[in-house]
Amino acid sequence: MLAGVSTTIGLSLPVGYNIGVVNSPAEIIRRFCNESIYKNYGYGLSGDQMNILWPTIVSIFLVGGTIGSLTGSWFADRVGRKGGLICGLVLLVTAAALFFTTKMVNSVEVLIIGRLLVGLAAGTITCIMPMYLTELAPLHLRGAMGVMCPLGVTFGVLLAQVMSLRNVLGM
Numbered sequence: 185m186l187a188g189v190s191t192t193i194g195l196s197l198p199v200g201y202n203i204g205v206v207n208s209p210a211e212i213i214r215r216f217c218n219e220s221i222y223k224n225y226g227y228g229l230s231g232d233q234m235n236i237l238w239p240t241i242v243s244i245f246l247v248g249g250t251i252g253s254l255t256g257s258w259f260a261d262r263v264g265r266k267g268g269l270i271c272g273l274v275l276l277v278t279a280a281a282l283f284f285t286t287k288m289v290n291s292v293e294v295l296i297i298g299r300l301l302v303g304l305a306a307g308t309i310t311c312i313m314p315m316y317l318t319e320l321a322p323l324h325l326r327g328a329m330g331v332m333c334p335l336g337v338t339f340g341v342l343l344a345q346v347m348s349l350r351n352v353l354g355m
Contacts, residue, residue, distance in 0.1 A: 188317055188329045192336035195269060195313055198276055199306040200340020206242055206299075208348030214238055217292050224290065237292070244296055245303035252307020257315075259308065265316035268308060275305035310337065 206213070217237055222228045229237060252272075260268040282298030313333040321329035346352060 185325070187320055188325075188332045191269065191313055191317065192332045195273060195276070195309045196333045196336025197340040197343070199309055200337035200342075201344045202245070202279075202302045202306060202340075203337065204341035204344030205348065206245070208345070210238070213241070213295075216287065217241070217295075220290050220292050241292075241296055241299060244299045245306070248300040248303020248305075249307040249310075250303075252304040252309075253311045254307070256308045256311025260312045260315060265312055265319065268312040269316060272305045272309040272312065275301050275308065279305060309333075 214234060218229050218234065256268065259271070263271065279298045279302035282294050282301065286295045286298065310333060314330055317329040317332055318326050
């Protein structure tokens with residue numbers, strides 16, 4: 185049970201949070217992107233250009249998630265279930281560091297790379313974590329452990345939505 189709870193809180197909850205977090209501060213991120221492009225390249229983005237950049241930022245997560253989920257089982261066989269989850273955690277931490285430094289380095293590209301990495305981590309984790317937990321669990325807990333990953337993702341999305349309420353963090 186400890187392994188199920190810790191992997192749910194440490195791995196699948198952040199995956200769900202990253203799924204649900206990007207839309208609420210959309211205007212703030214769009215403004216940052218326009219200011220960053222202007223400062224780094226000397227021109228502002230038109231409405232059509234922003235309508236290309238914003239969906240790219242949002243959907244690059246899905247590209248990473250697709251790659252991560254399609255290669256996750258192969259990766260788990262190569263480095264093991266636990267090793268695969270540790271690599272997914274390293275991807276999550278690396279993406280968090282990129283998100284943290286995006287504004288300091290004033291780079292939209294760093295934001296896009298961070299979204300790609302968090303997508304890779306999400307795909308890898310949602311592929312490997314159910315395998316890991318069901319193989320680890322005793323027979324009488326196997327079903328309960330199998331739902332820990334989707335439960336963590338769901339609570340992560342809920343957490344992202346609650347945290348984005350104006351009354352909670354003032355965004």
